[in-house]
Amino acid sequence: xxxxxxxxxxxxxxxxxxxxxxxxxxxxxxxxxxxxxxxxxxxxxxxxxxxxxxxxxxxxxxxxxxxxxxxxxxxxxxxxxxxxxxxxxxxxxxxxxxxxxxxxxxxxxxxxxxxxxxxxxxxxxxxxxxxxxxxxxxxxxxxxxxxxxxxxxxxxxxxxxxxxxxxxxxxxxxxxxxxxxxxxxxxxxxxxxxxxxxxxxxxxxxxxxxxxxxxxxxxxxxxxxxxxxxxxxxxxxxxxxxxxxxxxxxxxxxxxxxxxxxxxxxxxxxxxxxxxxxxxxxxxxxxxxxxxxxxxxxxxxxxxxxxxxxxxxxxxxxxxxxxxx
Amino acid sequence: xxxxxxxxxxxxxxxxxxxxxxxxxxxxxxxxxxxxxxxxxxxxxxxxxxxxxxxxxxxxxxxxxxxxxxxxxxxxxxxxxxxxxxxxxxxxxxxxxxxxxxxxxxxxxxxxxxxxxxxxxxxxxxxxxxxxxxxxxxxxxxxxxxxxxxxxxxxxxxxxxxxxxxxxxxxxxxxxxxxxxxxxxxxxxxxxxxxxxxxxxxxxxxxxxxxxxxxxxxxxxxxxxxxxxxxxxxxxxxxxxxxxxxxxxxxxxxxxxxxxxxxxxxxxxxxxxxxxxxxxxxxxxxxxxxxxxxxxxxxxxxxxxxxxxxxxxxxxxxxxxxxxxxxxxx
Numbered sequence: 001x002x003x004x005x006x007x008x009x010x011x012x013x014x015x016x017x018x019x020x021x022x023x024x025x026x027x028x029x030x031x032x033x034x035x036x037x038x039x040x041x042x043x044x045x046x047x048x049x050x051x052x053x054x055x056x057x058x059x060x061x062x063x064x065x066x067x068x069x070x071x072x073x074x075x076x077x078x079x080x081x082x083x084x085x086x087x088x089x090x091x092x093x094x095x096x097x098x099x100x101x102x103x104x105x106x107x108x109x110x111x112x113x114x115x116x117x118x119x120x121x122x123x124x125x126x127x128x129x130x131x132x133x134x135x136x137x138x139x140x141x142x143x144x145x146x147x148x149x150x151x152x153x154x155x156x157x158x159x160x161x162x163x164x165x166x167x168x169x170x171x172x173x174x175x176x177x178x179x180x181x182x183x184x185x186x187x188x189x190x191x192x193x194x195x196x197x198x199x200x201x202x203x204x205x206x207x208x209x210x211x212x213x214x215x216x217x218x219x220x221x222x223x224x225x226x227x228x229x230x231x232x233x234x235x236x237x238x239x240x241x242x243x244x245x246x247x248x249x250x251x252x253x254x255x256x257x258x259x260x261x262x263x264x265x266x267x268x269x270x271x272x273x274x275x276x277x278x279x280x281x282x283x284x285x286x287x288x289x290x291x292x293x294x295x296x297x298x299x300x301x302x303x304x305x306x307x308x309x310x311x312x313x314x315x316x317x318x319x320x321x322x323x324x325x
Numbered sequence: 326x327x328x329x330x331x332x333x334x335x336x337x338x339x340x341x342x343x344x345x346x347x348x349x350x351x352x353x354x355x356x357x358x359x360x361x362x363x364x365x366x367x368x369x370x371x372x373x374x375x376x377x378x379x380x381x382x383x384x385x386x387x388x389x390x391x392x393x394x395x396x397x398x399x400x401x402x403x404x405x406x407x408x409x410x411x412x413x414x415x416x417x418x419x420x421x422x423x424x425x426x427x428x429x430x431x432x433x434x435x436x437x438x439x440x441x442x443x444x445x446x447x448x449x450x451x452x453x454x455x456x457x458x459x460x461x462x463x464x465x466x467x468x469x470x471x472x473x474x475x476x477x478x479x480x481x482x483x484x485x486x487x488x489x490x491x492x493x494x495x496x497x498x499x500x501x502x503x504x505x506x507x508x509x510x511x512x513x514x515x516x517x518x519x520x521x522x523x524x525x526x527x528x529x530x531x532x533x534x535x536x537x538x539x540x541x542x543x544x545x546x547x548x549x550x551x552x553x554x555x556x557x558x559x560x561x562x563x564x565x566x567x568x569x570x571x572x573x574x575x576x577x578x579x580x581x582x583x584x585x586x587x588x589x590x591x592x593x594x595x596x597x598x599x600x601x602x603x604x605x606x607x608x609x610x611x612x613x614x615x616x617x618x619x620x621x622x623x624x625x626x627x628x629x630x631x632x633x634x635x636x637x638x639x640x641x642x643x644x645x646x647x648x649x650x651x652x653x654x655x
Contacts, residue, residue, distance in 0.1 A: 218433035225387055225428075226448045226499060227421030230413075236447075240438050315438055316483035 005305070012301045019297050023290050024067065028060050033080055033284040054080055067290070076294065077287030081280070086287035090273060090295055095175045096166055097265070097272035101257040103179055103192035108199035109250060116207025117234070123212060131204060138201030147194040147267040154190060162187050164269040191268040195261055199253045206249055210242035244315050251307035255300040335362040335402075336539050337386070337507055342399035342409075344378075344385045350611040355381040357563035358399065365506065368533065368540045370554030370571065372547060372586070374607050378563040379543045380429075383509045386541075387426055388416040404506065422452040425500035429512040431492035435484040441468075441495055442480045448502050467498040472528060490521035497529065504536055511543045526553060547590055551575055559583040562608060562618035569642030579644040579651065582619045617647065625650075 034051045042050075051057045055066060067077055076087045119128040155163035167184030169176040178184030214220065215238065223237045224230075262274035269275075273292060280288040312318045344356035356378045363369050373379040384390050386401050388408060401408040403424065408416065420426075428434040436444060445464035446457065453460075461480070468476035471494040484492055493513055500508055510529065514522040530553055533540045542554060550557055550571060558568035559580065567580040578584040585603035605622040608614070617634050620626035625648040634647045 218428050218430060219436045221384075221389055222426075222428055222434040222496070223436065224389055224417075225420055225426040227417050227419070227451045228447060229417065229451065232447065232451075237436050237439070241436070244438070316440070317437060317485045 005309075008301075008305050008308075012298065015301060016294055016297060019293055020067070020071065020290060021064070023293050024064050024286070025060075027284065027286045027289060028063075031284055032056070033286060036284055037080055071294075076291040079280075079285055079288045081283050081285045081288070086285075086291040087295075089276070089288055090291050093271060093273045093276050094295070095177060096270060097258060097261055097274060099177055099179050100188060100192055100195060100261060100265075100270060100272060101254065103188055104195035104199065104257055105250070105254050107192060107196040108203050108253075111196075112200045112203030113207050113246070116204040117211055117239075119204065120208040120211025120215070121234070123208075132208070135201035135204045138197045139205075141197075143194060143198065143263050144267055146197055147191075147264060150190050150194055151267070161190050163190070166271055191264050191270050194268070195257055195264045199257065202249065202253065203246065206246060207242060210245060211238065214238055214241050240314065244311065247307055247310050247314065251303050255303045258299055259296045336365045336367075336404060337363040337541075338400075338402040339382075339386065340400045340402075342382065342385055342401060343397045344381050344390055344394060345397040347393040347395075348611075352397075353610040354397075354563050355394070355610060356385060359560075359563075359565050360399075361558050361565065361568060363507070363539045363541065365539055366533075366537045367556065368530075368542060368554045370550035370557045371541055371543045371560060372545065372550055372557060373560035374545055376562075376607055376610070377560040379560050380511050382560070383426065383511050383541065383543050386509060387420060387424060388413070389420075389426075418452065421448055421500075421505075422503045423505050424507045424509065425503070425505040427493075427496050427500050427508065427510045427513045430516045431489050431496055431513075432516070434496050435492055437484055440481060440483055441487075445480070445495075445499055445502065448499050452503055463502060464498075467502050468495070470501065470532065471495075471498045472524075473498070490517050490525065493517060493521075493525055494528070497525075497532070501532060501536065505538055507539045507541070508533065509541045509543070512545070514549065515544070515546070522549075529553075547575065547587060559586065562613055563610065564618065564645060565643075566619070566646065567642070567644045569640075573642060577650075579639070579642065579649040580619075580646045581623045581625050581648070581650065584650060585622075 033054070034047055034056055037054075038047050038050045048057065055063060058066075070077060074087075075085065078084065079086045079089050082089055115131050119131045122128050151163045154161045165187060167178045167187035168181065169178045169184060170180055171177070172180055179188045219241075220233060220237060223233045228237075258273075260274070261270075261272060262278055264270065265272045265274040266278070273295075277289060277292045279285075280292070339362065340360050342356055342359045343354060345352045345354050359378070359382055361369065371379045371382065381390065381394070385396055386403075386408070388411065390396060396409055399409065403419070408419075435441070442461070442464065445467070446460045449455065449460040449463055450457075455463075464480060465476045468479060473479055473491065473494055479487075484495075487495060497513070513529070514525050517525060526549060529540070529542075532538075542550065544550060554571045556568065557571045557574045558565045559574070559578070559582070560566065561582045567574060567578060567583045569579075574583065575587065578587055582603070585601075588601040589603060591600060603622055608618065608621070614621050616631040617623070617626070620630040623630070627648075629647045632647075634645050636643050636645050637649055639649075639651070
């Protein structure tokens with residue numbers, strides 16, 4: 001188990017190294033940040049000074065080497081735009097994105113699994129058909145449009161919830177969190193719902209398909225033949241089996257919610273990482289973009305590691321120790 | 326513990342049971358007016374090809390027929406109590422407690438993600454409010470009974486750590502947990518190796534004799550029935566075409582289909598001779614001929630067979646045929 005986790009962490013380092021190289025190279029090819037950062041009226045000498053100050057006058061490989069040396073001591077470089085540590089800028093924005101992603105996932109899992117279970121157990125009922133039709137809408141409507149619609153209905157017409165921004169924050173374990181108070185949660189509800197809709201539809205459909213497939217298997221019938229109550233047959237025998245494929249998808253989706261909340265964050269003016277990185281790309285703020293991608297990749301890998309560990313906890317046939325070799 | 330035997334009342338009495346499945350081709354009768362009865366401690370072999378309705382008959386007795394299927398008529402009396410139309414809650418209390426079932430494929434019947442302990446204890450606790458320790462003790466005892474070595478350690482394991490034969494033993498142990506009056510075994514040896522088949526068969530026979538449970542053994546294998554069952558019922562296309570004591574039926578079947586089934590057992594043929602077989606194929610339920618379902622494949626069929634044959638009695642034997650092979654008995 002420990003060996004397994006250590007090996008996975010070593011792999012993580014390798015992936016991070018590769019990612020940093022790719023992003024560094026890609027951004028180097030896109031353009032020269034000096035063109036954007038320096039006043040167009042500035043003369044040649046001033047431009048050269050700025051470039052030297054940012055370290056942009058050196059050859060590309062040397063710049064990368066300097067970056068790597070810094071990275072191993074935890075320093076991912078200074079933002080060209082903010083003039084502060086890039087990692088700091090990212091981490092400042094991270095709680096906002098994380099809490100939004102978490103709320104969205106709680107919504108989609110909390111609603112998606114029960115709805116999918118219901119639709120799978122009574123596939124021909126009217127309610128099940130309505131759920132399935134709704135999930136097709138959730139799949140196919142574009143996020144930005146749904147976001148605007150949510151604002152129109154709940155913020156403008158009904159006036160129930162605020163339309164933009166992040167609510168007041170409170171400190172929780174040293175992090176600024178907004179969703180722990182009702183006032184802050186109100187701000188987060190609409191963007192989280194917007195973000196959750198696609199995942200919700202996905203989880204509903206996946207759960208239903210799994211329920212339909214697994215209900216026909218003999219172990220369910222055997223469980224009923226033993227005289228178990230329906231609640232136990234569904235809640236333990238069926239649910240534990242369908243959770244195994246669901247966990248994988250939920251993990252992947254959680255990663256993608258954190259990394260790609262850009263559209264929602266933009267519409268609802270949510271001050272998260274997504275909005276930051278879009279701005280940084282436009283300004284060719286290389287350290288921030290690289291730092292952002294490294295942080296995201298790291299989170300993706302961590303989520304997947306947790307998923308794999310959960311997987312082995314749920315499914316006795318996949319005990320981690322056996323995978324070691 | 327055991328309930329007093331109500332005099333002259335069969336343990337299980339199935340009368341004109343009809344189970345239908347609604348599908349694209351209309352309603353299909355998987356079980357068509359099936360009748361049989363079973364005394365306490367008796368073993369009935371329910372024999373037929375796949376699709377003959379023998380498994381559905383078993384599920385119908387248990388009340389485990391799922392939509393789009395439903396029991397469309399008839400009666401199933403268990404110890405004098407009508408099971409058809411019984412509320413699901415009441416039926417649940419019988420299932421696993423007084424009527425147990427064993428399935429065909431032991432690889433599929435145990436839940437792969439739950440430990441054997443969980444799956445056994447929940448069965449005990451579903452019917453008896455006993456402490457977990459007592460439930461555990463009963464589970465270990467049942468595992469020992471079916472011949473599983475070091476049952477206490479095995480209890481903590483998961484199904485994938487057992488071989489096919491061992492899994493079936495576990496399933497049998499689960500079925501025996503409450504010492505049921507009736508066990509329905511749906512081809513429990515079909516998916517196993519021949520040597521393991523023999524062991525399981527032997528164990529089942531022993532356990533049934535010891536516990537006094539009645540047994541419905543569903544199978545397509547006449548050889549299995551020969552050594553096990555007191556009586557045999559042969560099913561074809563949803564109907565019981567012949568039933569009687571095992572010796573009588575296997576010696577000289579009265580129904581042409583049952584006769585054909587016996588003749589197609591390789592051991593019944595002279596070595597080197599051509600294997601006899603029933604001409605044609607088992608018809609699908611959607612395209613059954615009117616009247617006797619077997620008449621398209623039957624050498625004795627004539628115009629009379631266009632009508633559904635009634636049941637002809639001869640002693641304790643029943644046959645559903647217009648032209649039973651009485652002359653061949655002598």
